[in-house]
Amino acid sequence: MFTRVSDLDRMFDAMGLLRSRFDNLFSEFDQTAGYEPRWSGRGNYPRTNLYEKGDQFELVAEVPGLSKDDLDVKIQGNYLEISGKRQVTAPAGYRSHRVERGSATFTRSLTLPAEVDSDKVSATLKDGILVLTMPKSEAAKPRQISIK
Amino acid sequence: MDHKDLTKKEPRAESTRNVPQVTPLVDIYENDDAILVHAEMPGVTKDDISVNIDNGSLTLTGVRSVVRGGASEWEEFGDVEFQRAFSVPQTIVVDKVSAEFKNGVLALHLPKSEAAKPKQIAIKAG
Numbered sequence: 577m578f579t580r581v582s583d584l585d586r587m588f589d590a591m592g593l594l595r596s597r598f599d600n601l602f603s604e605f606d607q608t609a610g611y612e613p614r615w616s617g618r619g620n621y622p623r624t625n626l627y628e629k630g631d632q633f634e635l636v637a638e639v640p641g642l643s644k645d646d647l648d649v650k651i652q653g654n655y656l657e658i659s660g661k662r663q664v665t666a667p668a669g670y671r672s673h674r675v676e677r678g679s680a681t682f683t684r685s686l687t688l689p690a691e692v693d694s695d696k697v698s699a700t701l702k703d704g705i706l707v708l709t710m711p712k713s714e715a716a717k718p719r720q721i722s723i724k
Numbered sequence: 725m726d727h728k729d730l731t732k733k734e735p736r737a738e739s740t741r742n743v744p745q746v747t748p749l750v751d752i753y754e755n756d757d758a759i760l761v762h763a764e765m766p767g768v769t770k771d772d773i774s775v776n777i778d779n780g781s782l783t784l785t786g787v788r789s790v791v792r793g794g795a796s797e798w799e800e801f802g803d804v805e806f807q808r809a810f811s812v813p814q815t816i817v818v819d820k821v822s823a824e825f826k827n828g829v830l831a832l833h834l835p836k837s838e839a840a841k842p843k844q845i846a847i848k849a850g
Contacts, residue, residue: 602823608773620800624798625796625801626796626798626799630794633797634793636791638801639766640765641827642827664751666753667752670754671794672752672753699749703767703768703769703827704766704829705828
């Protein structure tokens with residue numbers, strides 16, 4: 577049947593491939609579903625990632641087609657609200673063939689894992705990605721404990 | 725049995741890519757002179773976008789790698805490859821197609837050839 581170890585090896589490779597496809601099944605399903613028009617009151621627009629970097633949080637949000645004047649960010653304690661308005665209109669003199677992007681107003685509120693210092697928050701917008709850098713408030717910062 | 729067989733790696737029959745492919749949302753507009761295509765590709769940089777027109781088919785591709793750092797509290801989007809293809813009429817002047825990328829939206833301008841533009845026919849008095 578299997579005369580060489582490499583035959584076995586190849587069989588396990590094929591099984592590993594199948595397993596990785598199954599592993600990705602749920603995340604892929606989620607990913608593609610997320611790219612359907614997501615305006616209709618699902619409350620998860622814009623999509624965000626949150627990273628914790630020691631004494632600050634970094635929130636990254638997908639906001640394609642929005643300029644900085646269209647966005648509004650409010651922070652109080654550990655409560656964060658991103659709101660905005662997107663207007664997509666056909667350029668003057670053009671007929672629309674296909675409109676998938678659409679105009680919308682949105683608000684999303686998020687609860688951060690800890691309070692942040694709202695005076696020191698900085699925001700940048702580049703290539704349709706909003707990045708909020710939020711230093712934690714003094715009480716929430718990690719502290720070095722000295723051992724006596 | 726030859727010992728080499730134990731360490732030798734056979735090439736895999738199929739290599740999988742872990743970057744999921746997604747379809748960017750587009751708006752398409754047209755007037756007598758041109759067709760416009762606006763595609764959403766948030767987080768892609770200008771250098772990672774390719775626009776190809778070949779034999780009447782227009783392909784847009786953009787690869788996004790999310791900048792990560794620190795521990796992730798939640799992640800709703802990640803690395804993706806935006807890809808979408810359209811068929812374009814032969815009346816498009818391929819040499820004059822222009823593209824612009826602003827705020828995560830790719831805007832393509834596809835001008836039509838002179839021959840394809842509608843013409844008003846003057847009626848002579850008999």
